[in-house]
Amino acid sequence: MRSDAIEPRYLKMPHVEKGMAVGLFGGSFNPPHEGHVLVADIALRRLGLDQLWWMVTPGNPLKDHSQLSPLRERLALSEAITPDPRIKVTAFEVTIGQNYTARTLEIVQARNPGVHFVWIMGADSLKSFHRWQNWQRIARTFPIAVIDRPGSTLAFLSSVMAKTFDHARIDEEDARALAYRPAPAWTFIHGPRSPLSSSALRQREETKKDTGNK
Numbered sequence: 660m661r662s663d664a665i666e667p668r669y670l671k672m673p674h675v676e677k678g679m680a681v682g683l684f685g686g687s688f689n690p691p692h693e694g695h696v697l698v699a700d701i702a703l704r705r706l707g708l709d710q711l712w713w714m715v716t717p718g719n720p721l722k723d724h725s726q727l728s729p730l731r732e733r734l735a736l737s738e739a740i741t742p743d744p745r746i747k748v749t750a751f752e753v754t755i756g757q758n759y760t761a762r763t764l765e766i767v768q769a770r771n772p773g774v775h776f777v778w779i780m781g782a783d784s785l786k787s788f789h790r791w792q793n794w795q796r797i798a799r800t801f802p803i804a805v806i807d808r809p810g811s812t813l814a815f816l817s818s819v820m821a822k823t824f825d826h827a828r829i830d831e832e833d834a835r836a837l838a839y840r841p842a843p844a845w846t847f848i849h850g851p852r853s854p855l856s857s858s859a860l861r862q863r864e865e866t867k868k869d870t871g872n873k
């Protein structure tokens with residue numbers, strides 16, 4: 660990925676004021692869809708966030724990148740789908756040379772003392788969270804909000820993360836306090852769910868192309 664192809668505003672860490680509650684929502688967004696927007700909206704509302712950073716990853720370390728669209732395209736599509744001014748679309752991980760979340764979060768925290776960050780992810784990510792680099796360190800350093808997703812609801816009981824940090828789970832009724840809680844602290848938020856996925860959208864595009872070529 661050549662960072663010079665990316666607009667400079669996406670390469671800087673978003674500006675944030677001390678005392679704010681900020682959600683960190685990382686993803687491939689390949690492409691972004693309304694399911695992602697629903698997650699962002701639920702997180703903003705239920706966690707009472709001042710900002711949400713929509714962090715478009717240069718590449719998920721656990722995923723095959725052969726089908727990954729250029730970062731520039733994923734950023735432009737993300738910007739177009741998120742008119743809420745509290746949502747900051749960013750690719751600052753390119754600048755810090757990171758795609759491992761644990762290291763990214765360490766850097767974010769070091770540069771922004773006094774800000775209350777929360778890591779946000781969908782329930783499918785909770786299922787595989789224990790395969791991420793230094794996942795326990797992430798959970799011991801940052802509060803985490805998991806948003807329900809069709810097919811992954813039971814992860815809130817059965818995942819390795821849920822079992823390991825069972826003692827640190829807080830009731831979703833108290834989600835507004837999550838950003839201010841010392842880690843480990845996490846919650847699982849039920850609510851409206853979206854069945855959308857980027858892989859289904861990519862598949863649909865492929866089918867359209869194939870049909871068009873016949």
Ligand SMILES: Nc1ncnc2c1ncn2[C@@H]1O[C@H](COP(=O)(O)OP(=O)(O)OP(=O)(O)O)[C@@H](O)[C@H]1O
Nearest residue numbers: 686687688694780781784807808853855856857858
């Ligand atoms: N429909 C959805 N409901 C809840 N969370 C979602 C949904 N779609 C994506 N997410 C969450 O958004 C984040 C970014 O996901 P990602 O960009 O990988 O989208 P995806 O639709 O899961 O992609 P793919 O189908 O290619 O795996 C992850 O934390 C994921 O769990």
Ligand SMILES: O=C(O)c1ccc[n+]([C@@H]2O[C@H](COP(=O)([O-])O)[C@@H](O)[C@H]2O)c1
Nearest residue numbers: 685686687716719721759760761791792
């Ligand atoms: O740090 C890791 O080991 C790690 C492993 C898998 C996923 N992540 C991050 O999780 C976020 C969601 O990724 P994805 O591909 O499921 O959208 C994104 O920010 C990735 O960089 C991070």
